[in-house]
Amino acid sequence: MKKVTSQIFVAIVCAFLGFLLAHQFKLLNEKDKMNVATQSLDIMAEIDALKKEKEELTKENSSLSQELKQLEEAAAQEGDLEAEIKKQLDNARMNLGLVDVKGPGIIITITPKSNIFSSNTSTSRSISEDEIVHVVNSLRYIKAEAISVNDFRLTPQSGIKNSGDWIWIGTSGQIDPKEKIVIKAIGDKQALSVAANFQGVLNYGALQNYYCEVKESDEIIINKTNQSLKNEYIKPVN
Incomplete structure (x- = not known):
């Protein structure tokens, strides 16, 4: 008990x-x-x-x-x-890149193919910083005087970097690689068009999974950067 x-x-x-x-x-x-x-x-x-x-x-x-x-x-x-x-x-x-500019040049439109992100294409991937840098460098090599990616102006201090699911242009330009990307370049439009259509530029890496269109234009407007430019370390040599 x-x-x-x-x-x-x-x-x-x-x-x-x-x-x-x-x-x-x-x-x-x-x-x-x-x-x-x-x-x-x-x-x-x-x-x-x-x-x-x-x-x-x-x-x-x-x-x-x-x-x-x-x-x-x-x-x-x-x-x-x-x-x-x-x-x-x-x-x-x-x-x-501190002022709005205009001039002749080209517009490159990069659009994902409809099946790029389907479950049946395990080997396909979206573009990254690598492809964007490759295209931008090709345009700069032919002396493009101003370049923007999705209307984000590139400056001497604008880096292009992957972070998570995004491609960042500088610190404020957020690019979705699954959506349409538009690159504008001002300069000699014929030379820029030849550079963009050159073998190995717009079919580089994952760009093969996208439709790429190049159009020449007599007047392209590229807005100024919204990025703050600072020089804390460089000084002129006397």
Whole structure:
């Protein structure tokens, strides 16, 4: 009888302890959820603040650029030396991708074939940084003066890199290799067209899994970069 009573008592104690543990776990889970929710709200608030700050800086930069342009135009009217300085500044800005530009060139449209991502094509793959860099280098070799990928302007500081399922142009240009990709290049349109259609350029690597079309144009517009250009380490040699 005592043995049965002891077993019942132990069972009750175990059940009570189990209830306490379950309750404690529940409280901890709710606390974790609250912490995660709080952290998410803090992160969202920080992202919104950074977006607003970026918009304000963009507006301020645009205003200062306009003011600088007016000052340069006023200075250019004073003499040949000032006009030459302004011309060199304009050329530098165009080469750095800091202003919108237009001119003749070509437009390359790269479209995935309909069956490239089907389950029956295990050997097919989408394009990566390798193919994009290959095409861009081919255009630069023939002296393209301005290039954009999906309207993201390439600058001397724009890298092309895979990250996850995306191809990144610089730090803000997100390219989906499963969607249409448009590369624009300004320069000698006939020479650029020959370079793009040269054997081994648009059929390089995984580009064989895509339809590639090259069109010449008398006027292509390539917008300025939205990437911030900074020089922290290089200095002119005296």
